[in-house]
Amino acid sequence: MLLENYAEGKWVAGSSNLRDLRCAVTGKTIAQTSSTGLDFGAMLAYARTTGGANLREHGFHDRAYMLKSLASYMMSRKEELYELSYYTGATRADSWIDIEGGIMTLFAISGKARREMQDGHVFVDGALEPLSRGGTFMGQHIALPLRGAAIHINAYNFPIWGALEKFGPAFIAGVPAIIKPASDGSYLTEAMVRMMLDSDILPTGAVQLICGSTGDLLENVTCQDVISFTGSANTAQMLRTRPNIIKNSTRFIAEQDSLNGCVLGLDAKPGTPEFDFFIKEVAAEISVKAGQKCTAIRRALVPHKFMDAALEALGPRLAKISIGNPRDKDTRMGTLAGQSQRADVYEKLARLSAENPIVIGSAERFANDAGAYLEPIVMRCDNPLEKTAVHSVEAFGPVSTLMGYKDTDEAIALLQKGGGSLVASVFSYDDNFNRDLVMGAAAFHGRMLISDRDSAGESTGHGSPLPNLVHGGPGRAGGGEEMGGVRGVMHYMQRTAIQASPSVIANITGEWIPGAITNKAKTHPFRRIYKDLHIGDQLQTKSRKVTLQDIELFANSTGDTFYAHMDAHAAKANPFFEDRVAHGYLLLSWAAGLFVSPAPGPVLANTGLNNLAFMTPVYDGDAIKVALTVRRKKRRTEDYGEVGWDVEITNQKDEVCARYELLTMVAYKYP
16 A cells, blocks of 8 residues: 655645555565655644644643544544554554553543643643732743644654654644654554544644655754654754754654663562562563563663572563464564564674673574564673673663672662663562662653552553653653653643733633632522633622630530640640631631532532631631632533632631632533
8 A cells, every 4th residue: 555644634645755664574565655745844834824723722621522532533443453553563462552552642641631731721830929019910830832833753663652642742732743653664653643534523734644754844843843753862863953953942852762671679589479570571571562662671680699590480481472473363472563673683682692691582583584573582691780782782672681780789870871761660579679779760760660569460560651651761761751641741832931910810821819800799609500600700708706615616526626726825835826726627617608508509519629728817706708719610521510719718807817729510501
């Protein structure tokens, strides 16, 4: 089949310089691709104008719901992708990581956005910053989508997941994507993009696709564009140092080579659960996806005293892995992505094995096969601090090295010698060892997994990046971060500090803040449905006087007889109080009694409160009142939304005694 590019709203085939794409299992040509003839500058312009404008018409939650719908649609057609994935040499289990794992990242980022981002067009980043004594001048950090394109350059090993884990955060941010897959496996990405467009869910211009060379695409980027790259360190360095990228300070996110480490604890002797978990994890990371994962374990650290036992346990486990055609049900490990990838692994393996002997497996078993097969290979290194290749050369396949170490400090030093990695894992039941490893090695890693008998049953494992957590690492790993929930979204947004009056800030953010203009409620806000509540609507209640009898009744009924409430002498000796003080929780209860409208209505439930603070003590004889203000609104389902209310409790001197945000669910229709 001839793959096509999707540019400026049209499917376009390359006009010349066709490249053959071969099946990793048979070596036969299965597709051709080219991007010759595309106007890359026009693609960027189309993304910025058409795609960006259409995306920004929708708020964060609108886009999140689109992403959820898209994920459901793609899941319903996943079998089409599985069928194509066999050509990459991946087994069904391997393809599950790529296909359903990729789709699940869309579900996850959609949920994170709906829970943690505002239901609007402006992301409020952090708390208000008071900038004046009188409260009329304040600061607020906000974030808005960049006015450019997200250029996603992906690797060959995960043609679906690699694209979707980047696309999701960019889409939530409101930035259109130009997807550039590696040529090998790009037929999968092309099928995925066709599926995305067939769904008719995405705004026009939200996604474009380049199957082939990027031509002069990167010569046309600006300060508003973002380049997110996955691949080799050499290619990343070549791209990020292009003069146009440096000149415009174009954002460049890189996820590149990583010599990830795995540590068997000093306490994890043979026979312990942690030893068994370690062997199982190392074997899985060598064989899953034929070792073609950026998170795969390349350096497995074992105490010298356990080295022989580890090899004795690992060898038979790897020998049981059946290697063959990924379509066969009995096959547990397929091929590398192609002959060129296998040739690269051979070259790297030669450099590694010149330094340390191969003790499990052989590079010769499938050397003459048309399929890009390679069996699991393990080397042994007893003096890793004296070696260099094992800490600098990555064979991107089913290859790993067991390295001996003597103590905690040496294990930390060996992890650091990777020069920066995506992930490290530790298998130990010794809390002090685990803490020391994290304290000593975390600065060199984007993620660390601690696995033991308590967590292993539910652990996602060493090699599983999760959309909730950052995926990236310092140094050799590229210095970037992807995914990580809202952290990933922020890569495609500009943080800006706004300095203004409370009313101006509230109007920009869509969230009421103290000092901003309010609207006096003509009817009780609890009698109004969701759409009829407006930011700044406020109810001011009558006052209620506080007595010692009330304080004692609350203390005796709840059992909270803390001395500051019951003993005047002890309370006066306290530096914070002048006399016996009313309970903070008593004030909350009274506040509810002052502002609640008790009859059935559109307010369905109180689901919690945020940021509770007690500021001024309340004593016998004081009178409290409440100002209840609609602070923010957030859709939840088709039937109801969440309303955040600012609750301010003041005394007869108008001093603020307490403040918090009350959360309620309010119906869209009533009755």
